[in-house]
Amino acid sequence: MVDTENNNTEGGVVLPSAESVLELLELDPDSLMSIKPLSKRLQYQAVVIWLTDYKCPQEVNNNLEIVKGYLEAFYHLGEVEDWERASKIIALEFDSLTQEDLLEKLNTWGYYPEQIDLCRKLLGKINYTWDSTCLKNLSQSHNSLGNYQQSMNFCEQLLVMAKNAGHHMDIETALSNQGTVHHSLGNYQKAMNCYQDGLTIAREIGDSSGIEKLLANIGSVYHSQGDYHQAINYRKQHLEITRVNRELASEARALNNLGNTYNFLGEYQSAIDCCQQSVKIAKQINYRFVEIGALANLGIAYRCIADYSNAIECYKQSLNLAREIGVRANIGNALGNLGIIYYFIADYPHAAEYCEQWLVIAREIGDVSGISMALGNLGNVYHSLGNYQKSIEYHQQSLEIVKELGNLASLGNVLGNLGNAYYSLGKYQESLEYYQQTLEISEKTGDKAVQARAMSDLGLVYKSLGNYQKSSDYQQQALVIAKEIDDIAQVARVKGNIAGTLIELKRYSEALEYLQEALAIFTKIGEPHGKAEALKNIAETHQHLGNLDAARQYCDEALAIFTELGVPELKGCQELREKLG
Known part of the structure; x- marks a missing residue:
């Protein structure tokens, strides 16, 4: 049994005491003088010194510094190839809540290169169990870094080794990890096949923890594909198991995931309920990693019901917590969320500021996926400011990264963003090509949300x-899909686009019906830019119908919103108002 120090709980961990670790290692500082030769004795003395004398300064909020003494002890034991003792150090439990050891905790904190280094040193040095542990962690860390081929290579090594040993639980884990890599790459059907195969094994061997994890993973694939109802189904099964097993940490995670999917379904009150429960449990058990995520999803729900002050407050709490525990990946994500909400409410200077900070952190920690997303969001900010050339530059940088990663889902989104920029520049042929590529990718990945957007964008071109x-055909197909997946924001956008085509065809009364429906949705979900666009288009339609008083009224409402947003569309709205007299 390893005791813990009462005075150090930094970074969400309780550090094992030096005395208990030395006892576990069977190292007596007083008997080290008998070790020969001197070079070997010095390494063991260094182990004792790092474990007993090193104390992280209280003002330092860096998890790697907090556990530095243990890591240095590991490396000194490695210098004398005492891998048995070295392995005992990284197997020490550092979190009683999640039961994570030091090796797992490095992954949770986002120190993937450090975890990779430890595993590479231990791989092939001790026994099957440690080889299995190292291969699992190597695959997970490389996946987190976006090194998908390396991650898959380690998955395959684990799968072969586990099959040869007849170790069913490791076969299940290898399949699960392979599924995660395919999921990261946007290969959703392959991910689903791996998860389903893993789930079959987990049920055969009665691995309750594995069943729980795989149900969650399958739910995540359905979520990524835009099949939110199936995602809800699997995430509810996941939640039910956590409650039966009375696993509060897992229940908090399951509620957070469920809330995330309810957000995408537009069921914001259900999302709020789930996320609030998740936050409550996470606070109760001091599970700050989940609390960070649940606060972020709670912020999304508030944003979608136009409760912007609460949304921003949730995001700021999430950011403060991430900074408290010093997990840079979470800090980056929280900054990104703040950038997105400020973009959403058209506060573009703040949006750019937060996205720039996100980009800096993503680059510092080597989070290539985060770098790509931050660049893409900056591209969207400059697009909304009318700086289309700068927008294209950011999206091109993002495109280079996602192509290198081979992530189909991200590739589709970036191509769509480039299509938007070229469309705004009036370069319709270029935008057509980008939108067509986005549509083809979305059909391949099964992402219905992106498919609906791509079809609607093609309709615009x-x-x-x-x-x-042809415009009408694409818009009608987009509307069917958007309704099917309950993407009400996209339903509103498509209705507005259909109205635009009807206006060109001088079918004003029909156009007005679509625009009023779009306006009602944009008002309900609190999307100011979409609402202003709908109001302006309604004003133009009344102008065509000769209803000038109504046209002026709607145009004034649109003008007020565009003025507050400070967007390029303001000029066109002002010109319309002048024409209306």
């Missing part, structure tokens, strides 16, 4: 090219 029939 064909309208601008004067091909109204």
Whole structure:
């Protein structure tokens, strides 16, 4: 049994005491003088010194510094190839709540290179159990760093080794990890196949923990595909198991995941309920990692019901917690969320500021996926400011990264963003090509949300090219999919786009119906830019119908919103108001 120090709980960990660790290692400082030769004795003395004398300064909020003494002891034992003792150090439990050892804790904190280094040193040095542990962690860390091929290589090594040993639980883990890599790459069907195969094994061997994890993973795939109802189904099964097993930490995670999917379904009150429960449990058991995520998802729900002050407060709490525990990946994500909400409420200077900070952190920790997303969000900010060339530059940088990663889902999103920029520049052929590629990728990955957006965007291009029939066909297909997945924001956008085509065809009364429906949705979900666009288009439609008083009223409402947002569309709205007299 390893005792813990009462005075050090930094970074969400309780550090094992030096005395108990030395007892576990069977190292008596007083008997080290008998070790020969001197070079070997010096290494063991260094182990004792690092474990007993090193204390992280209280003002330092860096998890790696907090556990530095243990890591240095590991490396000194490695110098004399005492891998048995070295392995005992990184197997020490550092979190009684999650039961994570030092090796696992490094992954949770986002210190993937450090975890990789430890595993590489231990791999092949002790026994099957440690080889299995190292291969699992190597695959997970490389996946987190975006090194997907290396991650898959370690998964395959584990799978072969486990099959040869007849170790079913490790076969299950290897399949689960392979599924995670395929999921990261946007290969959703392959991910699903791996998870389902793993789930079959988990049920055969009665691995309750594995069943729970795989149900959650399957739910995540359905979520990524835009099949939110199936995602809810699996995430509810996951939640039920955690409650049966009375695992509060797992229940908090399950509630957070469920809340996230309810957000995408537009069921914001259900999302708020789940996330608030998750936050409550996480606070109760001091599970700050989940609390950070639940606060972020709670912020999304508040944002979607136009409760911006509460949304920003949740994001700021999430950021403060991430800074408290010093997990840089979480700090970056929290900054990114703040950037997104300020972008959403059209506070573009703040949006750019937070996204720039996110980009800096993502680059510092080597989070290539985060770098790509931060660049993409900066591209969107400059697009909204009308700086389309700068927007394209950011999206091109993001494109280079996602191509290198081979992430199909991200590739589709970036291509769509480039299509938007070229469309705004009036370069319709270029935008058509980008949107078509996005559509093809979304059909391959099964991401219905992206598929609906791509079809709607193609409809816009064909309208601008004067091909109204083709525009209408794409918009109607987009509307069917958006309704199918309950993406009400996309439903509103598509209705607005359909109205635009109808206006070109001088079918004003029909256009007005679609626009009023779009306006009602944008008002309900609190999307100011979409609402202003709908109001302006309603004003133009009334102008065509000769209803000038109504046209002026709607145009004034649109003008007020565009003025507050300070967006490029303001000029067109001002010109319309002048025409209306």
